[in-house]
Amino acid sequence: MMLLLRNVSKMQRIFEHARKSNRKNKNAILSISDISKSFGGVKAVNKCSFEVKENTITSLIGPNGAGKTTVFNIISGLAKPDAGAIRLEKKNIAGMPSYRIAQSGISRTFQLTKVFRNLSVRDNMLIAKKTNDEEIKKVLKGVYFEKSLDTIASELSYGQQRLLEIARALLMPHKLLMLDEPTAGVNPRIRQELRAILKNLRKEGKTILLIEHDMEFVMDISDRVIVLNEGRVLREGRPKDIVKDKRVLEAYLGK
Amino acid sequence: MPLLDILPQLIVNGLIAGSIYALAASGFSLIYYVVKFQYFSHGAIMSIGAYLFFTFMNLMGLNYILAGILTVIGCVIATLLSNWLLYLPLRKRKATPAIILIASIVLLIFSSSLMLAFFGSSTKAISLAKHNKTFDFGIFTITLVQTAIIVSALILFLFLWIILKKTKLGKSMRALADNKDVAQVVGINPEKIYNYTFIIAAVLGAFGGILLGLEQNLYPRMGVPIIIKGFISSVVGGLGSVPGSIIGGLFIGLAENVGVLYLPTGYKDVISFSVLLLFLLFRPQGILGVKMRNV
Amino acid sequence: MYEYLIAVFAYIFIYIILVVSLNLAFGFTGLVNLGHMAFFGVGAYASALLTLHGIPWYIALPASGLIAGxxxxxxAAITVRLKGDYFQIVALGLAFIAIAVSRxxxxxxxxxxxxxxxxDIIKNNFYYMLFLFAVALLSVVFLYWLTNSETGKIFQAIRDDETAAAVLGKNTYLYKVLSITISTFFxxxxxxxxxxxxxxxxxxxFDLEFFVIILAMLIVGGLxxxxxxxxxxxxISLLLSxxxxxFTNISPELIGAMRQMLLMLILLLILIYRPRGMFGKVDV
Structure with missing residues (x-):
């Protein structure tokens, strides 16, 4: 009897392992169903549904005004959805205040970088998590951030601020990392670094939801791509399927 | 019904006070609407207006039309100086609206000590006695000066409405108020429009000051209580809404005076502040204002 | 002269508590509390009324802090939830309401x-000044510790970017209420x-004239x-004294006006040319 039980649990572990290594059968960390949001009569997001699976990079693409950032804001609680449900694992987080969503495990960055400009690099990081200098330095090193911990954030270049913001989001304990156009508005050198960072994060098996405009890069790094247009999911699939899709091209180029 | 007998008189008194409050509120609100900060130094301009009119009329013996014109010119100059020397540099260095508000309060206090230094602390009165007479309508009485207060305030509000709604300048002001960046893209020069806006506010302030000086005595810190009433009226009417601020001013004037039916006269202030408190708590967007969104 | 100096320092210690507490809300948390004097006034009236009704000062003193707080x-609980200038407007409105109530x-x-x-708490002015020094020292030490604590850093993070603090899991609403509560207690x-x-x-x-002096001290010193x-x-206290x-040969009325004009001029120049004041950490 005992032997049998042990074997069952062993089998379960093997099964679990197999599931993790198989990219197709992963658990959904985040699942969004039918969320809508209008601003003054304009539907920014219209019955949008998609999933983000564990240990994958999912990219949201779409033309300007497609509602990508609004979707991010709804997930992170900065905008309240008019309708729909958002589940982080089993928990419905739709309509929760942003700090509770963050505490539940969603970490994010912004298109226009938000650092605490009058605080030092160290204090910026400490807001995300109470920890020691070693861990802070480790995370900062992981994003190729090279300035001293005592530098005041406003004295950093915009690119360095972007790296700090990503490091801060990484330091906060999270299940899902959401990056809103990390490569926008930074110089080519930082852009290269950001690509390397994302590749490393992918190797580490992080679960990431990404908004990004650089198609070549998106297709290279993503496990799944979701195309938004006029607040709806236009198409969803593997990168190689999306590149070939006619409707996606139309949405980008205009009909 | 002795209470109802005095009601018409109270309403007339309320309209007189309300017209002056509305002049304070409309200047405050116009700047808040276009230039986006709380313009407390409008009270300074009103006290300067009152003291200048007093100087030209009573000390220099000019006739009231000439005195009035010179007062308006004086207030426009003072207002433009405050913009060029204080508010423009602050805007240039991108000071927050809170800091510009503080600067405007500081300027208000500065001007009251300036008045104190020039005119002393004793109260002054503008004497228009030879021009004044009282009309008795049976149910209420009103003096010629008081009639002039209401009429000139109404004319000013009409002008303000025409400028805002019917002229190219008004269109530019509304565009700037709506979105400064977009306004600049379509070729509006913000600083130029701000100058015109300050000039209009100065005219409102000059007349507000003259009318206030006709209704009450002059004293150095008179600009402080009147702009507090202007602020209350603007909040009640809806911050950022110029018509709202005028309605708010008349509303506060009427509430203070009609409220005397129920409360001792000493409680005038309590009425306006209670109205302010009620609005702040239950209708922060005011009568006509835009609703403030939750975080 | 000796008595005069004691008075100057007594006021300095009282104003230090007042200005440092305003700095907690304004400088450290970014909450422009233009009604700070209303809480100063509430504390003054509360303590006066309590002691005039026979309650000993050692109860009245903390009680007035608790009442103001x-x-x-x-x-704060009602107002800081709303965006924009609303908190400022309410705070300023509150100061005006306090005037009306007290009048x-x-x-x-x-x-x-x-x-x-x-x-009096202590009859002898010199010993009262020492008592004020002790209370000011305690308050400053506490506020210094607070602003350098984890909570203090979160206050500053909220000042710099409230949204960013919220998405890092901080209940910004509660922190803002906390900051105002502590600030108004002091x-x-x-x-x-x-x-x-x-x-x-x-x-x-409650007069604006008094408040601008306190503001001048805060901004000249730096947020x-x-x-x-x-x-x-x-x-500023020494300058005004x-x-x-x-100018001993000028009428006190004119001296008052000149003092005020000078102070306002200094404050305006600082606002325009040196927004960080003497030691400020952030621009205003």
């Missing part, structure tokens, strides 16, 4: 006549100490710097 907590609730405050005969304490020092208070305690506030209070000494 509870008012602060309630006002018109005659049965409680005696209106414009004010409340005379507020009992304003109330300062008010109580003030009332017991001058032994007479009236509604002018988000406690040592700046201490220096700002000291420099010095003016009274230099």
């Amino acid at each position: 509870s008012f602060g907590a309630v006002i 018109n609730w005659i049965s409680l405050t005696r209106g414009a006549l004010g409340l005379p005969g507020i009992p 304003a109330g304490i300062a008010g109580s100490l003030f009332a017991h020092y001058i032994s007479f208070i009236d509604p002018t305690i 988000a710097s406690i040592s700046g506030s201490i220096l700002g209070v000291t420099v 010095a003016i009274s000494f230099v």
Whole structure:
């Protein structure tokens, strides 16, 4: 009897392992169903549904005004959805205040970088998590951030601020990392670094939801791509399927 | 019904006070609407207006039309100086609206000590006695000066409405108020429009000051209580809404005076502040204002 | 001269508590509390009324802090949730409402006549000044510790970017209410100490003229710097006292006007040309 039980649990572990290594059968960390949001009569997001699976990079693409950032804001609680449900694992987080969503495990960055400009690099990081200098330095090193911990954030270049913001989001304990156009508005050198960072994060098996405009890069790094247009999911699939899709091209180029 | 007998008189008194409050509120609100900060130094301009009119009329013996014109010119100059020397540099260095508000309060206090230094602390009165007479309508009485207060305030509000709604300048002001960046893209020069806006506010302030000086005595810190009433009226009417601020001013004037039916006269202030408190708590967007969104 | 110096320093210690507490809300948390003087006044009136009704000062002093702090907590709880200038507007409106209440609730405050005969905490002025020094020191040490603590850093993060603080899991609403509560508690304490020092208070305690002096001390010293506030209070207090000494042959009325003009001019110049004041950590 005992032997049998042990074997069952062993089998379960093997099964679990197999599931993790198989990219197709992963658990959904985040699942969004039918969320809508209008601003003054304009539907920014219209019955949008998609999933983000564990240990994958999912990219949201779409033309300007497609509602990508609004979707991010709804997930992170900065905008309240008019309708729909958002589940982080089993928990419905739709309509929760942003700090509770963050505490539940969603970490994010912004298109226009938000650092605490009058605080030092160290204090910026400490807001995300109470920890020691070693861990802070480790995370900062992981994003190729090279300035001293005592530098005041406003004295950093915009690119360095972007790296700090990503490091801060990484330091906060999270299940899902959401990056809103990390490569926008930074110089080519930082852009290269950001690509390397994302590749490393992918190797580490992080679960990431990404908004990004650089198609070549998106297709290279993503496990799944979701195309938004006029607040709806236009198409969803593997990168190689999306590149070939006619409707996606139309949405980008205009009909 | 002795209470109802005095009601018409109270309403007339309320309209007189309300017209002056509305002049304070409309200047405050116009700047808040276009230039986006709380313009407390409008009270300074009103006290300067009152003291200048007093100087030209009573000390220099000019006739009231000439005195009035010179007062308006004086207030426009003072207002433009405050913009060029204080508010423009602050805007240039991108000071927050809170800091510009503080600067405007500081300027208000500065001007009251300036008045104190020039005119002393004793109260002054503008004497228009030879021009004044009282009309008795049976149910209420009103003096010629008081009639002039209401009429000139109404004319000013009409002008303000025409400028805002019917002229190219008004269109530019509304565009700037709506979105400064977009306004600049379509070729509006913000600083130029701000100058015109300050000039209009100065005219409102000059007349507000003259009318206030006709209704009450002059004293150095008179600009402080009147702009507090202007602020209350603007909040009640809806911050950022110029018509709202005028309605708010008349509303506060009427509430203070009609409220005397129920409360001792000493409680005038309590009425306006209670109205302010009620609005702040239950209708922060005011009568006509835009609703403030939750975080 | 000796008595005069004692008075100058007594005021300096009271103002240090007041200005440092304002700095907590304004400089460290970014909450422009233009109604700070209302809480100072509430503390002064609370302490005066309590002691005039026979309650000993050692209860009245903390009680006035708690009363001012509870008012602060309630006002903040209602207002800081809303965006934009709303908090500023309410705070300023509140200061005006405080004037009206103190002037018109005659049965409680005696209106414009004010409340005379507020009992001393310590009769001897020199020893009272030392007592004020001790309270100021305690307050400053506490606020210094607070602003450098984890909570203090979160206050500053909220000032710099509230949204970013929220998506890092901080309940920004609660922190803002906390900051205002602590800030107004100390304003109330300062008010109580003030009332017991001058032994007479009236509604002018709420005047804008008084508030701008406090603001000048804060901004000259610099936002988000406690040592700046201490220096700002000291420099401005000494400057204002010095003016009274230099011009002895001018009428006190004119001296008052000149002092005020000079101070306002300094404040305006700082706002325009040196927004960080002497030791400020952030621009205003």
